[in-house]
Amino acid sequence: MQFGMFGSAQARRGGPSDDSGAGFRDFVERNVEAEALGYHSTFLVEHHFTGFGQVSATLNLLTWIGARTTTLRLGTAVLVLPWHNPVLLAEQIATLDLLSEGRVDAGIGKGYRLREFDGFAISIEEADARFQECLEVMTKAWTSDAPWSHQGTYWKFDDVVVEPPSVQQPHPQLWMGAGSPASIKQVAALGFNMLLGQFDSFDKINEEIALFKSEVESRGRTFDPMSVAVARSVNILDSESEYEQALETRMAGRRRTQQLARRPNFQDTREAAELGTIYGSPDDVSAKLQDLRDIGVEYVLLNCPAGITTLRRFAKDVMPAFISGPKAAASPAHDAQLP
């Protein structure tokens, strides 16, 4: 297995006495240490107008992290294409890919938070069409050495060659979130990697990976288990009361982001929160991770409310049993940790 990180730094607006940069600086240092601890990647969100300081200029923060690291994959989860000029975005992603010598994992999406679309005065009804057009233009921008033009619904470009090129060819590695059979089929058809959300249950993930694998293989390609990354909220906890508190915090956080989104199937229950989280002692966490692995998950992105504390304990007490070989269940190190 391999492990990355998923989440956001925070920089609130505040009075002049507030150090709004502290959240960003802590996040950068966390990523630098995480690379040394053996984490494979970091995936950052893009959000706007939240009022609680989520990362908005995702590629810029990621670029700073890129300059401070050497192997860490630099991911987005996800860049919301409907809000971006596709040529400027292609240039920004390619620039980071060049500077980082090919470490970009560009997760892209359509957006889901109504408040953000309203803020940009863009209809959420146009999200699909804008996503498709932006992706089409970005792909042309990355792959064309000869001048091209584009006359679309939302964007026009005339006789351009876009610079710089990317290191990864034909373009930086692309990832897409997927939440329905139709979108999973689309990701497979496009040849991208797949991000599975932190709110999906184990049963749903099982079905999603099976469908993606069969769609990839039906196209004559080999399925790579590392082409699917599953985000999970992870907390290593030492007591029942810590567990209860962490779950409460998790549910409050979900309610807060739900107010900014419009998820029709949102389940505000303790059961849903427990299904989507990996909380508990190192042994509990290892057991849940093994459950994930048993349904075909080989790449997990950790969202850690406790930040570096969890990342350190996970790297020390959980990760070693899972990073060796394709099926850690067979390894003595892992067996030793099972209850």
Add this chain to the structure above:
Amino acid sequence: MQFGMFGSAQARRGGPSDDSGAGFRDFVERNVEAEALGYHSTFLVEHHFTGFGQVSATLNLLTWIGARTTTLRLGTAVLVLPWHNPVLLAEQIATLDLLSEGRVDAGIGKGYRLREFDGFAISIEEADARFQECLEVMTKAWTSDAPWSHQGTYWKFDDVVVEPPSVQQPHPQLWMGAGSPASIKQVAALGFNMLLGQFDSFDKINEEIALFKSEVESRGRTFDPMSVAVARSVNILDSESEYEQALETRMAGRRRTQQLARRPNFQDTREAAELGTIYGSPDDVSAKLQDLRDIGVEYVLLNCPAGITTLRRFAKDVMPAFISGPKAAASPAHDAQLP
């Protein structure tokens, strides 16, 4: 006096065997070394579709440089506002300002290259209006802690608070290019710093600084000589033949960029090229620099075709006599270098 850098890295598109990232990596290393040599700032251009690989995602390259440096001011010369979503641009600039702890010098402009406007399918006739609207929205984005809306000609935003805030207050330091009395008055009225172009003659610079100073003082503010930065092409050369070759290269370069621009008063003469450059031996360069200082220039941005080689020699053989005190002509170190 103080000294910064002005220019662009290059990353061409090429075949798979080309290392397009080498130009970026060299540029980053040059900036890291320049900081150690005593340079105060770096100002990067923004250009698109040039076919010779000028920097397009300016803030992203600048962010990487920011992470590798600690005191170097991180400048743009200039971000062309008509091509950018003002909220996304404000977020990107503020993010870099936070990460760099307030080192951003955001040079902004209207653009002048017709080919770039054509590429973006934006009329160059709209440059002024788009610049004004983008600046208005960015300023709101940086300075408003309460929700605001904007219904403009080119952009609409509804009920938003833009995050993150910047470190510099009320917003990151802004710079504007100015090439006419009207634009100089505008920069003074806005309270921004002023960038003077590398093609202006000494006589013109003299008039421009005098006008800017009187406009600033007529508004009851104190004129700071460091609020005007003058870009110059600088080459330290050891022979007449090197001088001739450097001037030829300079004129060829000017013709190339002229084809992408539309400068009505472009003068393709040897005299114009000599007036706008500081080429020669360390003594020649020091003498020309003293001429600039005598007309009130205290902040020079070096554009160095020979890159780090010039930056090193300038730092060693020219800079020391000029960085001490307000009038280096009175210092023994400088007197010793005069012919």
